[in-house]
Each structure stands twice: as C-alpha cells, then as structure tokens.
Amino acid sequence: MLVILPMSSASSDSMPASERLSKLLCLIALAAGLIAGARPVLAETYPAKPVKIIVSTSPGGITDIAARILGAHITDRSGQPVVIDNRAGASGNIAMEAVARAAPDGYTLGFASTGNITINPLLFAHLPFDPLTDLKPVGPIGMVPLFLVVNGSVPANTLSEFVAYAKAHPEKVNYAAAGAGTTPDLAAREFARRAGLNLVMVPFKGTHPATTAVITGEVQATFVSIGPYIEFVRNGALRILAAATREREPYVPDSPTFAEEGFPGFEVSTWFALFAPRGTPDAVVEALNGYTRSVRNDPDAKRRLESNYIDPLNLTAAGFAALVKADAIKWERIVRLTAARLN
Numbered sequence: 001m002l003v004i005l006p007m008s009s010a011s012s013d014s015m016p017a018s019e020r021l022s023k024l025l026c027l028i029a030l031a032a033g034l035i036a037g038a039r040p041v042l043a044e045t046y047p048a049k050p051v052k053i054i055v056s057t058s059p060g061g062i063t064d065i066a067a068r069i070l071g072a073h074i075t076d077r078s079g080q081p082v083v084i085d086n087r088a089g090a091s092g093n094i095a096m097e098a099v100a101r102a103a104p105d106g107y108t109l110g111f112a113s114t115g116n117i118t119i120n121p122l123l124f125a126h127l128p129f130d131p132l133t134d135l136k137p138v139g140p141i142g143m144v145p146l147f148l149v150v151n152g153s154v155p156a157n158t159l160s161e162f163v164a165y166a167k168a169h170p171e172k173v174n175y176a177a178a179g180a181g182t183t184p185d186l187a188a189r190e191f192a193r194r195a196g197l198n199l200v201m202v203p204f205k206g207t208h209p210a211t212t213a214v215i216t217g218e219v220q221a222t223f224v225s226i227g228p229y230i231e232f233v234r235n236g237a238l239r240i241l242a243a244a245t246r247e248r249e250p251y252v253p254d255s256p257t258f259a260e261e262g263f264p265g266f267e268v269s270t271w272f273a274l275f276a277p278r279g280t281p282d283a284v285v286e287a288l289n290g291y292t293r294s295v296r297n298d299p300d301a302k303r304r305l306e307s308n309y310i311d312p313l314n315l316t317a318a319g320f321a322a323l324v325k326a327d328a329i330k331w332e333r334i335v336r337l338t339a340a341r342l343n
Contacts, residue, residue, distance in 0.1 A: 054095045057088050069301050070295055073301045089179070091180060100131075104280040106285075115185075119186060140315060144225035148241045148258075151238065162241055183223075207225075211228075295312075
C-alpha cells in the first residue's frame, strides 16, 4: 500500500531538526498503522467473488472427492461459489503449473496430493515451475494410507502369493498409477525393489481411471486409498493384499500390514491440501487455512470425510509448510533408491 500524506505549507527549512524528526516519525507510524489495519480488513472481506480450485486429478478419485468436500465447505461458510476445475495429466504438473502462473489474489487455487508437490521436482528435470517455491502451502484437510489391491481374478490371496506369482511371471505383472512419479507409482516401485520384482507400470490420467482399470481386469494391481472403492472390495472385484500402515486399519481389520507380511517400515500415506500461487497475501492464506482447519467441524463435510476414510489433519499454514519440507526429504530418499527419473 502506498500512503501519501500532505505536507505543511510551512517551510521545512525553517523547522528545527528535532521537530522535523518528530513529524517524520509520526508519519511513519501513521503509515504503518494504515498498512497493518488493512490486513484484517482483507481477511474479513475475502472471498468477495467466486473462487476456482484447480484439481490435479480427474473427477471421481480421492483427491477430487477431497477437493469437492473442501469446496462445498468454503461455499457454505463464505457464501461465495467455489468452482472445481479438474486438469489431470503429467502427474499433476498441468494443474499445478496453471496455479503457479495464476494471479496471487486468492481466487485461483490448487488442490494437490503429496506427490504433486514433494515428488515431482525430484523426477522431472525440466519443469517450467517449481512446486516447492512457486506454490504457497495453505493447509491440508486430511490424509489417507495406501493399500496394495489386485483384481479379484489375480491368483494371489496374500502378499506372499502375489510376490511368488510376480516372480514366476517377470515383466508380465502390471500395476496402474495416475501417471509416472505419483505416490502410488513410487510406492509400487519401492515395493518391487524390496521384493525383488520386475513390475510394469501402466499410466492413467487420474487415480479413478487407474483403479477402474484394475476393477475391470485391464490391469492387475495398484496402490490406492481404499475409501471410494470399498464396495468393490466387499463384492470381490478388488482384493486387498496389504495396508501400507503401521497398524491395521479399523475399517478393514482383516487386511494385514506390509510389516506383518515381511516388509517392516513400509508405510505410505498421502495428504490432500490447498495451495496458492507464490505472492498470495498472508491474510488471504490465513483466511483459507481457517477453512481447511474448520472443515472437520462441518457435519456434512465430516460425514463425507469419514465415509471416504480420510483422516483429518489440523495444521496451521506454517505447520503444513514444515510438513511439506519434511516429506520432500523423505521422498528424495525413495526416488534415489528406486532410481526413478522421468525426463
């Protein structure tokens, strides 16, 4: 904000130095007060028009579901429409680049999962933007663990049977992922590395198309958050082989963890979170962070989170920024071990 204040008609040359200094300090204090006072006003008036959230995956997957839960919550609390704009492809880079290049005014935002932000910079050597510096962390609404699932016709009822089957059919057992370098893809690469398998990745434009391909039998396996597909597990179209969690999940208590199946420490989860273009005012980020933190107190949103087995995360913008940095370090190690590189 530029503050211009009128000067006295009295000649400044005839004014004592101490008096000129006193007036200057008063002007500086007044200007600082006006600037500081503008911040809460901005937070109170935002949003004043519709907000667009660009989502990194196709409709129907868990990232899209989480984005729509948040969007409905913002609309309900602010009275302003939230438009969900799905831009799948290139492991989420298409969507996140659009966000990075948007005006930093809080009216074009991005909704991403862990891989879009912390993994892609490690895999793509020539990205036209940097997700870790060109996007401003706002806040997550929750996270989910990943499960290794196979089509019901795959001749493996346990993880050990799947490992034996894949070893007996090298380069003929495939898995689906929402693009190379996504969290499910790296989870599969790390599992294959530790199990000594040679699996073939089949890319899709989004989690939902990837999982649908496993349900129909087009592809044999995938790593996925199970919430949207629990009915397919119950009717036998999908079979859970293991959960990448520390302990068994209460909603699928019969599914063992990777540690129980001989892969200690194999734990993979993904968060779903809101990001803004770099340069977005802190007051707007704080207002948006308030929505990500209050979503779990919205009865309808809470019901939808629970029905999709999304565990709420309650983090400040600063706390979430710290989590993003920590995850970038964690995934750098996995990328190095799996020798993953895309271009």
